[in-house]
Amino acid sequence: MEFPITRMRRLRRTAAMRSLVRETHLRPGMLLYPLFICPGESVRKPISSMPDVFNLSIDEALKEAHECAKLGIGGLLLFGLPESKDEAGTGGYADDGIVQRAIRAIKADRALDGLLVISDVCMCEYTSHGHCGIIAREGDHYHVDNDATLELLAKTAVSHAKAGADIVAPSDMMDGRVEAIREELDIEGFTEVPILSYAAKFASAFYGPFREAADSAPQFGDRRTYQMDAANPREAMREIELDLMEGADMILMKPAGAYLDIILAARERFEVPIGAYQVSGEYSMLCAAFEKGWLERERTILESLLAIHRSGADFIFTYFAKEAARLLRS
Template identity: 50%
Template sequence: MSFPITRHRRLRRTAGLRNLVRETQLTAHDFIYPLFVTHGSGVKDEIPSMPGVYHFSLDLLQAEVEAVVAAGVQAVLIFGVPDRKDASGSSAFDEEGIVQQAIRAVKAWAPQLVVVADTCLCQFTDHGHCGLIHHDAHSGAAEVDNDPSLQLLVRTAVSQAQAGADVIAPSNMMDGFVAAIRDGLDEAGYDMIPIMSYSVKYASAFYGPFRDAAHSTPQFGDRKTYQMDPANSREALREAESDVVEGADMLMVKPALAYLDVLRMLKEHFDLPVVAYNVSAEYSMVKAAASNGWIDERAVVLETLTGMKRAGADLIITYHALDAARWLRGE
């Protein structure tokens, strides 16, 4: 018998010993902080379903960017809430669109920040879907038209790169989107701009608060024809492999918390950095429980983020980023 020769508690006896043998290290450099930017002035409106997360107009965004830098977080993810929408989402690729303006502003205020641009159409279309809509001539049914949508996504990505984005993060889940965007960026002279692909994006119930934040709820139907079935995991490998072949530089799993097994699968099968998106409902559930005194917010957040990193995430997109970075510093 091994006991009492083997005593696993020996290395847990003090904080110093636990620190020495800790297998997973979480730091502020692991985080990407999402920002929601909108038109107007004097706007800092808290999103009702996401306490502590705001819509910012550009004139009030600088203070938040300065807070990001002060916290030691090195990257932000820009989402735009436009003042106009149409069937093609044309404000997504407008040179003076809200995302493009925000990218230029953030790079002027904090050149060292890595600015990631979400590349999709859903916030900008009047129907709320991630591509152009095609109506079947016989049935009249509406569906997202994959290949024509790619052209608009390329235009969006190039306009974001022109504005100064360091990373393009396409989230639309159209087939062939990585190849199309990679070709478009290369042809436009942005061959060194990496693509952080939303490779494995599930048709999840965990996006509800985000749709409140981004004003991107579909006006009809749902996104189950292009986002993944939550019941599938092997399909995730096929999706990710396609993106690798097409030229992705990073692979994302979204959401994170209910899909840690998928994170691990991607980590084991591919040698690209893996990104976890700690999505809006995951954030809001913690906030709601903490506000009721049911949980220790700090402890739960750090444990959750550590679990995502332990499962295989190299980077974590999280609305907790600023708080978590400060907590890790002991503040």
């Protein structure tokens, strides 16, 4: 049927009508909030490139967790800033590491039982060189030793599971790390702990503010030999397929906003839960526009998240999680 019989505007006439026919819905439970945990007490250190985001001591992180629980947010993603760093990133898998202590503190609080605790499994925050694995040097040349790194990633995941993490999320992009983690978790009796794999993590310019937040910038070189080339969507599908074959239970796309095509392609091909990470650069870019008055804050936040969900993401990691949850509940 053609105009005037078909009038598409009929179903847009009122807010109630638009709500009735809306195809995609955001809800607080699909949002997850990243936290950067640091040593000390009563520490709430602002991150200059990420407005309203902080490095938090465990006691302050607990306050954030309670606020998230009250808002109905689905869970937390924990990153750690250790007291000291070394070449092997030992703070990442130490039983008394900063993330391990934070997990125990959150899990000990019964008021937070409904809040998932997801641990980032990587080495970049813990190594003195800032890379996501062990460095092998040959004269003046170096490379990140993929296979030597796998054992340490598996140790890190097990230490998080022992502390009580609900989900472990390897973000390192080493080949074979999902299989290594799954095997070690199962050996240690954590057969029920799922793996959320950063299956398609691109070497992106949008990570800049995160590296300040997590104090994780590489001290030399870059991460392009292990994170993915932004130009390669077919390679992303291979990465996802391999991670699923190795035992990943869920997959994550990172970044989200500039890679909606990757999320959509994964959604059309794989029948597993898919997450997406609205990363630090996306957050900071929008915050800068809000500060200038160039974009309407509330509408833009929800529209950006809606686009990610509409493209196929079942859940979204975002620094806007608390604000978006309040808007969705209002």
